[in-house]
Structures are given as C-alpha cells and as structure tokens.
Amino acid sequence: MVLDKDIKEQLAQYLQLMEGDILLKVSAGTDSVSSDMLALVDELATMSSHIKVEKTELQRTPSFSVNRIGEDTGVTFAGVPLGHEFTSLVLALLQVSGRAPKVDQKLIDQVKNIKGEYHFESYISLTCHNCPDVVQALNIMSTLNPSISHTMIDGGAFKEEVESKQIMAVPTVFLNGESFGSGRMTLEEILAKMGSGSDASELSDKEPFDVLVVGGGPAGASAAIYAARKGIRTGIVAERFGGQIMDTLGIENFIGTKYTEGPKLAASLEEHVKEYNVDVMNLQRAKRLEKKDLIAIELENGAILRSKTVILSTGARWRNVGVPGEAEFKNKGVAYCPHCDGPLFAGKDVAVIGGGNSGIEAAIDLAGIVNHVTVLEFAPELKADSVLQERLNSLPNATVIKNAQTKEITGTDKVNGITYIDRETGTEHHIELAGIFVQIGLVPNTDWLEGTLERTRIGEIVVDNHGATSIPGVFAAGDCTNSPYKQIIISMGSGATAALGAFDYLIRN
Numbered sequence: 001m002v003l004d005k006d007i008k009e010q011l012a013q014y015l016q017l018m019e020g021d022i023l024l025k026v027s028a029g030t031d032s033v034s035s036d037m038l039a040l041v042d043e044l045a046t047m048s049s050h051i052k053v054e055k056t057e058l059q060r061t062p063s064f065s066v067n068r069i070g071e072d073t074g075v076t077f078a079g080v081p082l083g084h085e086f087t088s089l090v091l092a093l094l095q096v097s098g099r100a101p102k103v104d105q106k107l108i109d110q111v112k113n114i115k116g117e118y119h120f121e122s123y124i125s126l127t128c129h130n131c132p133d134v135v136q137a138l139n140i141m142s143t144l145n146p147s148i149s150h151t152m153i154d155g156g157a158f159k160e161e162v163e164s165k166q167i168m169a170v171p172t173v174f175l176n177g178e179s180f181g182s183g184r185m186t187l188e189e190i191l192a193k194m195g196s197g198s199d200a201s202e203l204s205d206k207e208p209f210d211v212l213v214v215g216g217g218p219a220g221a222s223a224a225i226y227a228a229r230k231g232i233r234t235g236i237v238a239e240r241f242g243g244q245i246m247d248t249l250g251i252e253n254f255i256g257t258k259y260t261e262g263p264k265l266a267a268s269l270e271e272h273v274k275e276y277n278v279d280v281m282n283l284q285r286a287k288r289l290e291k292k293d294l295i296a297i298e299l300e301n302g303a304i305l306r307s308k309t310v311i312l313s314t315g316a317r318w319r320n321v322g323v324p325g326e327a328e329f330k331n332k333g334v335a336y337c338p339h340c341d342g343p344l345f346a347g348k349d350v351a352v353i354g355g356g357n358s359g360i361e362a363a364i365d366l367a368g369i370v371n372h373v374t375v376l377e378f379a380p381e382l383k384a385d386s387v388l389q390e391r392l393n394s395l396p397n398a399t400v401i402k403n404a405q406t407k408e409i410t411g412t413d414k415v416n417g418i419t420y421i422d423r424e425t426g427t428e429h430h431i432e433l434a435g436i437f438v439q440i441g442l443v444p445n446t447d448w449l450e451g452t453l454e455r456t457r458i459g460e461i462v463v464d465n466h467g468a469t470s471i472p473g474v475f476a477a478g479d480c481t482n483s484p485y486k487q488i489i490i491s492m493g494s495g496a497t498a499a500l501g502a503f504d505y506l507i508r509n
C-alpha cells in the first residue's frame, strides 16, 4: 500500500467529486520508482470506477498521463507525485474528469484563448512547498487548452536529466525546451510572462483613486481593507500579491492563529481584500512617484495611475552578498530557499552565508540532507539565538567559520566553491562546494523612490506615528519603512495606521 489509511480516506472523499471517466496511461519499467508508481496508479484505480489504467510508452519512464477518454489532455507526471505534489495529482484527476478549477473566469478565458503549441516541463522536488502552485497552474492550463501540455518531473527520480540540464533550484520551468522561469509562479504570473496580461492604456484610463496602495503583502492588504471600509475609492497595485509570505512555510506567531502557512495566509488576504470594493491590479510594478495636484504612480508598462493619497507598502527582498559569481550562478548552485532547493544538494557539500537565525535554521535543515554544511559568518560571533547555535553545534556534519568575508563564488557552468578572507589573519581560503545558500537578511524595495522622499541610510522610508512620509499625502507601512521590527502582524498594524492616516489627511485637505 503506497498511501496510508488516513490519506486513503480523504482521497476516497475527493474521488467522489469526479465528474466523468479518465484514463491513466502508464509508462513503467522494472526499477523501484516504476513499481511505486504502478502501485499508486493501481491503488487509485481500485478506489474509483471512473479511473481506468492502460500501459503505454511515454517520453519518460516512469511516468503516467491523466487523460479524458479518447482525448489526451497533456497532463503528465514523471516520477511518483507524492509528498507536496499529492494535491497536484488529486486536483489533476478531478479537473481532467470535468470538475471546474477554482480560478477566476477571466483567467480561464485567457487560457482558452491562447493560440499556438506550448509544451511545459516543470522540474520539482517532492519536499518543495513552492512547486505545487506551478505544477497545478500548468496542469490547469493543459486541461483547459488542447494546444498546451505539461509534464511534472520529480528531480529525485530523474537525477541524470536534472544534472544534464544543470537544474539546481526548483521549481524550474521549461517551455518548448527553452528555460521559462524558476520559483513560485501563479497562473496569473505565468500568463503575464507569456504576454497575456492587462495593457497600459486600460490602467491609465482609470479614474483617480482616493487611496492607492503600492504593494500587496500583509501591510498593503491591511491598508486596502481599512481604506475601503471607509467607503473611499481604493486601489492596490502589486508586483506579486502576497509578498514575502508567499515564500514562508510555517507561521506560528500570527496571533489568534496557532499555525498557518504563508501561501494559505496570502490566499485569505486576497479573498478578504476582494470582499471590498478594491481595484486589485496584480503583476504591475511601480517605477516612479511624482506629486503634483494628485500623486502619480508610473508603472513599468508605462501606465500612469493617479490618486489623492498613496500608501507605499513595497516590503523587502533577500539581500544579496554582492560578490562575483553570485548573479552568474543564481539557480546554478546559488540558492536562497533551503526548504525548496535543499534536496537538490542531497549528499553534497554546501555552505550557508549568514549566521543569524535564518542562516542557522537553514544550516540545521540542510545538515539532515547534505553531506556537509559550512556556515560562513562575517562577524566574530554568530547572531542566531543560542538554542539554535547549540542545536547546530550538536550536528556532526556542520562547521562554523566566523570572521569570514566572502570574496567570490566560483564555478564553471555551475558553482564549484567559495573563496573567503579570514578577517583576523587576512588570509584567503577556498572551499570546494556544490551549493551556497545566502541568508543575510533583507533589503527594502524602495530603490525606485530615490530622490523623492526621506529614507534612512539603508533605504527604509521614514514615517511618523500616523504612517506619514516626508511628502504630504504619501504614507508608508510595513517592511519598507523604518519600523524596527519586520513581522507580519506589525506590517498589518502599520498598514491599518497608514490607511487611517490617509483617511484623516483626505478629510482635512
């Protein structure tokens, strides 16, 4: 039995939702992954009379495709979609059987209208929490449009293919054999990347807003809800709705909720925002702010949005080490997400740059997968909590090097090592490695505001206790500001403050 009793019970309930018959075409060999896959497929077939199985030969073995009877949908799983991909499998079974996917009708129409042949391949790991979104979005596209197909490939089962394509971060997506993108992507983002997003004139034609929020993380979502609840015309423009929580696994300090996961919280923020009359403009990046009578926000696509007040909540992003080799080898051995990319370095030697909480947590996590992990800390001491340091010190395959200034990430077509300078002795050292995880904190997304409003030395927007910035009518909230603590609940609180501050400003002006 591949599935345990509890999962089987849940699965049985889902399979009752199937609306028609489907055919699983299975390509299996004699290896152990093939036998696991066959066991899974056979188990599925015993659980629903809607599921038929047929042996065939597909491009990859072991793999199986999920089809309507008499019509190939192009949804294929190479490897065994268990772990984080089990939900992707269940959704594929339901959607191919005829059950409508839970996405906006506008997006469904966009997918159906795509012309031309598109074959996607997504490389994933079964422990990657960012991968299912991509797999599920591409499966929906394949199910809705016959000229689109998608194969999910478990990197653990197809190690040689992953090595030959030099894939060192998941999810990595190829379209028609060419690199398409990596990292978490929503259906909307994939469509925008394929050139099927909203155009500039549609945005520029919008009436001025009372409050325009720039940024769709916890701070922006909270600001938009508070503004909309005042009955004023509110818009929110975001490069990627959800913000950093889209890359966060477990959240245990969102008060009132003992445990949640980032993407789940992001989805409920979006749902909450959409309960109100808020114009959500996702996948749009602001590049310039100018104050005249109204405040103008120019977007990357050339559109100009106007508003009486603006709330900046553009958050923060991973800080780069900024040494030669980092940009060149990004996703070729240089990684930022240990949960996602750790399994790709199984049995290899890696380093973590940064000895704060996130760096030491990453090192502990990686030590369970890789051969050896070296932590490089710039300062003479680690900054992580002592409980984490003790845990790391107890591990036999982890080493800490303090006073280490990273000089260069070396490699040819992928990372092969790191060069650092011992700051005490001035001597240069080189360690041979397959991967480097950068964990040195965050930098505010405020570069585009340079020269417009007051920011701190490290680029944080300076706000007062009403969330007001140095420009009248422009407010700011969350991780992009000089708030000393960067947390979800704090960002949400400051988003609410900024919205109330903006409302106060509107009344007085």
Ligand SMILES: Cc1cc2nc3c(=O)[nH]c(=O)nc-3n(C[C@H](O)[C@H](O)[C@H](O)COP(=O)(O)OP(=O)(O)OC[C@H]3O[C@@H](n4cnc5c(N)ncnc54)[C@H](O)[C@@H]3O)c2cc1C
Residues within 6 Å of the ligand: 214, 215, 216, 217, 218, 219, 220, 237, 238, 239, 240, 241, 242, 243, 244, 245, 247, 248, 249, 250, 251, 252, 253, 254, 284, 285, 286, 287, 313, 314, 315, 316, 317, 445, 448, 477, 478, 479, 480, 486, 487, 488, 489, 491
């Ligand atoms: C791995 C990780 C784990 C974490 N775990 C926790 C935790 O357990 N608990 C906790 O409380 N906090 C945690 N945090 C911190 C928390 O996620 C942040 O404090 C919070 O997300 C900040 O919210 P924000 O809205 O200010 O910014 P962000 O979440 O960064 O959102 C910024 C928004 O602005 C958009 N944006 C950026 N630039 C532009 C632009 N030019 N134009 C338009 N839009 C733009 C982005 O796309 C995004 O929508 C974690 C962070 C990380 C990275």
